Amino acid sequence: xxxxxxxxxxxxxxxxxxxxxxxxxxxxxxxxxxxxxxxxxxxxxxxxxxxxxxxxxxxxxxxxxxxxxxxxxxxxxxxxxxxxxxxxxxxxxxxxxxxxxxxxxxxxxxxxxx
Amino acid sequence: xxxxxxxxxxxxxxxxxxxxxxxxxxxxxxxxxxxxxxxxxxxxxxxxxxxxxxxxxxxxxxxxxxxxxxxxxxxxxxxxxxxxxxxxxxxxxxxxxxxxxxxxxxxxxxxxxx
Numbered sequence: 730x731x732x733x734x735x736x737x738x739x740x741x742x743x744x745x746x747x748x749x750x751x752x753x754x755x756x757x758x759x760x761x762x763x764x765x766x767x768x769x770x771x772x773x774x775x776x777x778x779x780x781x782x783x784x785x786x787x788x789x790x791x792x793x794x795x796x797x798x799x800x801x802x803x804x805x806x807x808x809x810x811x812x813x814x815x816x817x818x819x820x821x822x823x824x825x826x827x828x829x830x831x832x833x834x835x836x837x838x839x840x841x842x843x
Numbered sequence: 844x845x846x847x848x849x850x851x852x853x854x855x856x857x858x859x860x861x862x863x864x865x866x867x868x869x870x871x872x873x874x875x876x877x878x879x880x881x882x883x884x885x886x887x888x889x890x891x892x893x894x895x896x897x898x899x900x901x902x903x904x905x906x907x908x909x910x911x912x913x914x915x916x917x918x919x920x921x922x923x924x925x926x927x928x929x930x931x932x933x934x935x936x937x938x939x940x941x942x943x944x945x946x947x948x949x950x951x952x953x954x955x956x957x
Contacts, residue, residue: 733885761943772847772934772948773886780943818885824943830876830899831936831946833885 732756733821735834743842748806750837752819755800759821763831764793764804766815773818777804806839814841845870847937847949848917855955862922862929864952868937875918876946877910880932889933892918925956 734753742748750764760781765773779786779793779802786793792805806813816838820831848867856862868875873894878886888902892912903910907925912918922929932953936946 763945765948770951770953772849772950775945775947778943778945820886829938829944829946830888830891830902831878831886832888833878835885 731835732759733819733832733834735817735819735837737837738835739838739840741840741842742809744811745808748804748809748813748839748841750804750806750817750819750839752802752804752834753800754802754821756821756823756832757800758823759832761822761824761829762793762795762802763820763822764791765818765820766813767818767836768815776817809839809841811841811843814839847872847935847947849933849935849949849952851952852950853953853955855957856925857957858926859924862925862954864920864922864933864935864954866918866920866935866937866949868918868935869939869947872937872939872947874938874940874944875912876936876938877918877920878934878936880934880951882931886934889920922954925954927956930954930956 763778764776767773777791795802816836819834822829875892877889880886890910891899907923932951934951936948938944
């Protein structure tokens with residue numbers, strides 16, 4: 730039962746353009762969402778998060794949008810840079826019971842073309 | 844401020860041996876989570892611990908796997924009588940408290956069972 734889905738296994742974007750990564754979830758109890766970036770042979774690195782009380786959060790080149798009615802979130806990276814090439818994971822948690830275990834999507838491999 | 848430390852980074856075991864994976868959380872963090880990533884998959888939650896307590900072990904296989912987070916020292920994930928299917932990357936994450944806190948990940952331990 731895949732509660733967090735990233736339907737695009739890979740994405741290629743020209744350097745300088747906008748990268749848009751998508752994520753869908755099925756569990757309506759999720760109330761906190763995070764994006765992580767992962768390089769090979771390293772651990773995931775936190776990028777940005779959003780609480781369910783918001784619909785947008787921005788941090789530098791990264792913006793996350795949350796559409797609760799559609800159970801959909803997206804990560805926008807603009808402008809895209811070669812160093813952004815990595816696997817991006819969407820993750821969600823339900824903090825209502827003080828247990829914030831993360832449920833991850835399967836990842837999207839982003840390649841920035843110079 | 845050192846990040847989450849995991850050791851060893853790589854571990855090779857023969858079938859039937861024991862594997863011990865260690866995780867030292869970030870300074871000031873008392874919540875530890877273990878995740879496993881099988882090849883070509885996302886990260887899957889295994890267990891959530893606070894000092895001297897297992898809070899949620901719903902993601903742990905029922906047999907051969909155990910985890911602890913003692914009052915002093917690192918958190919340990921122990922796998923007894925390893926099988927080839929245990930080959931994976933094991934990641935530890937820590938956070939300072941619950942309540943929409945970001946989890947920060949270590950570099951992972953890559954376990955290979957021969």
